[in-house]
Amino acid sequence: QVQLVQSxxxxxxPGASVKVSCKASGFIFTNHxxxxxxxxxxxxxxxxxxxxxxxxSTSSPQKFQDRVSMTWDTSTSTVYMELRRLTSEDTAVYFCxxxxxxxxxxxxxxxxxxxxxxxxx
Amino acid sequence: QSVLTQPPSVSGxxxxxxxxxxxxxxxxxxxxxxxxxxxxxxxxxxxxxIFANSHRPSGVPDRFSGSKSGTSASLAITGLQAEDEAExxxxxxxxxxxxxxxxxxxxxxxx
Numbered sequence: 001q002v003q004l005v006q007s008x009x010x011x012x013x014p015g016a017s018v019k020v021s022c023k024a025s026g027f028i029f030t031n032h033x034x035x036x037x038x039x040x041x042x043x044x045x046x047x048x049x050x051x052x053x054x055x056x057s058t059s060s061p062q063k064f065q066d067r068v069s070m071t072w073d074t075s076t077s078t079v080y081m082e083l084r085r086l087t088s089e090d091t092a093v094y095f096c097x098x099x100x101x102x103x104x105x106x107x108x109x110x111x112x113x114x115x116x117x118x119x120x121x
Numbered sequence: 122q123s124v125l126t127q128p129p130s131v132s133g134x135x136x137x138x139x140x141x142x143x144x145x146x147x148x149x150x151x152x153x154x155x156x157x158x159x160x161x162x163x164x165x166x167x168x169x170x171i172f173a174n175s176h177r178p179s180g181v182p183d184r185f186s187g188s189k190s191g192t193s194a195s196l197a198i199t200g201l202q203a204e205d206e207a208e209x210x211x212x213x214x215x216x217x218x219x220x221x222x223x224x225x226x227x228x229x230x231x232x
Contacts, residue, residue: 035221037167044123045159045167045210047221061220095166105214105221107157107172114166 002026004096004112011118012086019082020115022096029077030054033099035108036070036081040092048094050104051079059104086119093117124149125211127224133201134232141196141227143211149222151192154214158187158196161208161226170209171196203231 007021022034036048049060051070058070069082079096094115097108126144133139143156150156156174159167169178171187174194184205186197194213198205211224 044225045212045223047223061218100169100172104219105154107155107169107212108159108167109169109172109178111166111168 002098002110004098004110006094006096006112006115009116009118011120014087014119014121016086016119017082017084018086018090018117019080020094020096020117022079022081022112024077024079024098027098029072030074031102033102033104033106034072034079035097035099035106036068037095037097037108038092039095040089043092046092048081050099052102053079054102083117086117088119091117091119123225124215124218124222125213125224127209127211127227129225130228130230132230132232133198135201135203137201138197138199139201139229140198141209141211141229143194143196143213143224145192145194145213145222147192148217149192149213149215150189150194152216154216156187156189156194157212158185159210159212161210163208167210198229201229201231205229206231 003025005023030053034051072079096112098110099106100109158171160170161167174189175187208226215222
């Protein structure tokens with residue numbers, strides 16, 4: 001069965017970086033786009049970007065472009081999201097999600113369990 | 122401020138029907154981009170409830186239905202049950218922002 005298992009909770013100081021991992025299983029990793037979504041306390045969901053492991057490409061909204069790096073390791077079917085120069089506004093639960101279709105906009109049919117990132121001095 | 126607008130909360134008695142609207146604009150829902158809906162329980166990951174406006178993934182009860190018209194979409198829950206208490210999010214694409222966009226979420230309470 002399809003599973004996305006994320007790394008554990010993190011506590012970071014302002015200005016630091018955080019790297020969250022998401023290990024996929026139960027499907028052919030390079031056949032699906034993967035996405036990152038976050039939910040800050042009291043806020044709605046926010047799309048952070050997309051990874052296409054099969055075509056060696058990533059894309060993210062302008063809001064995150066200079067602070068986020070999305071990478072992957074095909075040998076372990078794992079995607080990573082690194083967010084730099086953290087502020088308190090980055091405190092959120094971060095989710096990886098699989099795209100149902102291989103295109104920039106797609107429903108997300110499977111989600112990781114979420115990783116809480118807390119930014120506090 | 123979310124690009125797609127949802128009411129913060131709706132409520133209904135068991136067995137009733139509740140409808141959650143999702144209002145967009147000409148650059149997202151009104152531009153013919155599909156709308157998806159997710160259900161999220163506290164402390165859990167969102168789950169896909171409706172995709173491509175009105176399609177249910179396997180395993181989703183037919184009590185849940187979606188529709189779209191013009192610049193808006195809606196999710197209906199008929200025969201409301203206590204287990205339907207959750208947060209619901211709409212999701213579409215915005216061509217001006219060139220990103221996926223979500224609604225702010227609607228908390229459904231079963232009275």
